[in-house]
């Protein structure tokens with residue numbers, strides 16, 4: 001995907017009404033491709049924080065931050081529906097994360113420190129064991 005995950009709203013309440021608003025529960029941010037050991041040391045610090053993950057897909061590397069949108073109402077509706085951001089407007093629920101988890105298309109996915117540390121040790125022979 002070339003854009004950060006779309007964060008959108010439920011326009012079809014029939015379908016979205018059954019979903020725990022997956023798409024309003026996180027943001028993503030593209031990051032430079034990590035290459036040097038120092039790049040991965042920095043990523044290790046980032047994934048040490050609760051709710052922070054790192055993944056790579058066909059478009060590059062991203063930080064994934066699990067954080068619920070403040071406009072998401074208890075019933076799963078958007079509290080600013082009429083003025084919601086473009087990225088939310090552009091997202092369709094025709095085939096969304098309720099149908100297929102986005103991580104199925106990740107080439108790499110590090111959910112926590114230990115997972116990324118294992119990768120670093122495989123990638124860099126000199127990485128401390």
Ligand code: SF4
Pocket residue numbers: 007008009010023024069070071072073077078079080081084085088
């Ligand atoms: S603004 Fe509305 S549609 Fe967009 S992420 Fe927040 S709750 Fe969801």
Ligand code: SF4
Pocket residue numbers: 008009010011015016017019020021022023024092093096097098099
């Ligand atoms: S993930 Fe899909 S079904 Fe769930 S709220 Fe978002 S658009 Fe609706």
